[in-house]
Amino acid sequence: MAKTVEQIATALGLSVTTVRLVLSGKAAQYRISAKTQQRIASYVDEFGYSINHTARSLKLNKTDTLGLIIPRLSNIFFATLAEKLEIRCREAGYQLMISCYYNDSPYENQLVDALIHRNVDGLFVVPASLGNQQHHLKTSTRPVILLDRDFATPEVSLVLSDNVHGSERLTEAMLQQAVPPIFFLAGDINQPTIHQRLIGHKRVMERHGLVHPEWVVTGTYNSREDGDLMMRRFIEERGSFPGAFIASSLPVLEGALSVLREKWGVISPEINIGTFDEHPMLGFLSNNIWSVRQNEDAWAEHAVDAMQRLINGEKGPIRHVIPMTLIERRRKASVSG
Amino acid sequence: MAKTVEQIATALGLSVTTVRLVLSGKAAQYRISAKTQQRIASYVDEFGYSINHTARSLKLNKTDTLGLIIPRLSNIFFATLAEKLEIRCREAGYQLMISCYYNDSPYENQLVDALIHRNVDGLFVVPASLGNQQHHLKTSTRPVILLDRDFATPEVSLVLSDNVHGSERLTEAMLQQAVPPIFFLAGDINQPTIHQRLIGHKRVMERHGLVHPEWVVTGTYNSREDGDLMMRRFIEERGSFPGAFIASSLPVLEGALSVLREKWGVISPEINIGTFDEHPMLGFLSNNIWSVRQNEDAWAEHAVDAMQRLINGEKGPIRHVIPMTLIERRRKASVSG
């Protein structure tokens, strides 16, 4: 069905230039005769025309494709971010290629290499570590925009949330309702995002004169398994569950709560819970729960905008820090029925 | 850094053929001299070599890229499916391009057209409607494998869950615990997946002599909003919430439960809940809850395998119906502390 420019040209006894000109809407500009336009139009009507994007890419040395490399899609935050990025990329004329590395650092590097081989025009990546980040910046022949993780390296383009302030607001809000101590279940505190969240939390606690080293529980990964482990250890050491705590991320929260359900058959509704990242299912809990939402829409907007500027040769680095939104779910929203 | 074959050839005073042969590991086969191999090897060691995938695609008329078109990524089922498909595609040497249509049918068609223009070698798609499906099959010049929705059209390649049996098992399990009636909150019953689930449910209810038309509540979409609406209407009509119900999908469940929390401040733990699709956060509920998990891993395995066979010219259609897994969460798993 779909014909190439050349097939149309030879079929009509025209040159490729003429056909291209009318196909790209420049007929008027180059004063192609009405009848020629007619002939081409009706031919295309009948047989169709489909540009070969691959040939175009080879010639122009650009694929109109951007890459996105993230830890995983089954994490609601990254899934939503991918959605928003995909939408904005398409609006900007780019196709997005999404790949996940499942916390496998060497694999993350391979993904970058693979996408670069495929001539993507630019790369968005959430690096697992500073080492990965450096690999990407060194390897990539195209602009790289880093997401979510601030390894405090200068001269890199970066979009992320204002985790320190988000964490401050979360802690402040919880202190209005919950009787201290408020425990902080941190996953991997070497991961910059978690580190920032912990800083914000501690800052507020100190401001209120509430400091105790044992109120921060740390793990190794920001995973469900580690949330499980931290809560289990907590209960072993103290004999009971915390009256109020903050999870450094949603997987940690899932793990922590699964322990409570396993041990008590139910998650005590008295516990005041704080968490990073928002999910509709947080409403399934009967507890007071505060969540800090990251604004994926704003991330996407700024990231794609920055990417276009870098592709157009603008000098980086471009940095954006996006405010977070605090969402509060109170135990008894209403008593009417 | 990355050199092309030709750059290497001219730099070393060799021909592209020679360079290609050693680069593609056929040096021995064509008896390229050891010193020539050495020279090429050390040159590549120093400057690197990066194949231009675009040029290769143009020549071979294949991109080693497959497309995946789904409603949205923020739905955990589709996100997980995308993950599993991406992994298996990569194992098979393909890059996956994921795009979402957000329940916009015309947009879904555009996505297919866009991916076909980009010369993907094949397409996986979850069609929103029969009309969409027909568009894809007509438009696509490459193999299409449909996912999840069985519109009862013969001669199409299709991978989906065994929704009827899954639903039967879910209903049976709930009947062991819950006092009837069990209500069924169906979203869009015209959507084949939901239709099948309803069939399975009714079949078991009939078998137990439990039939009542009003026990099935229907909506228009399989969305959170519709779940909200259905539950709201239910409560208005009957004055209270159901003692046991099944949600036809996770978004419907989210909507339905949000109404309970809004009206009573809490989700009564006495309610027996069934739902399709599994999510770790279902454990946040204090209720007895049964969920029917779809086996995304098996989907991916069969879908990619089928795709490879179709690409290799095998005659379709290829169909796979994947069993579902019932997951049970009981209110009091244990009382020890």
Place this chain on the structure above:
DNA sequence: GTGAAAGCGCTAACAT
């Protein structure tokens, strides 16, 4: 053992 050359479909520069 190694080389030369055509051609995939497009774009852009240059002719008429």
Place this chain on the structure above:
DNA sequence: ATGTTAGCGCTTTCAC
């Protein structure tokens, strides 16, 4: 107003 042509980097066929 319309036509010709080189070349993007690769693969493949044929030739020494």
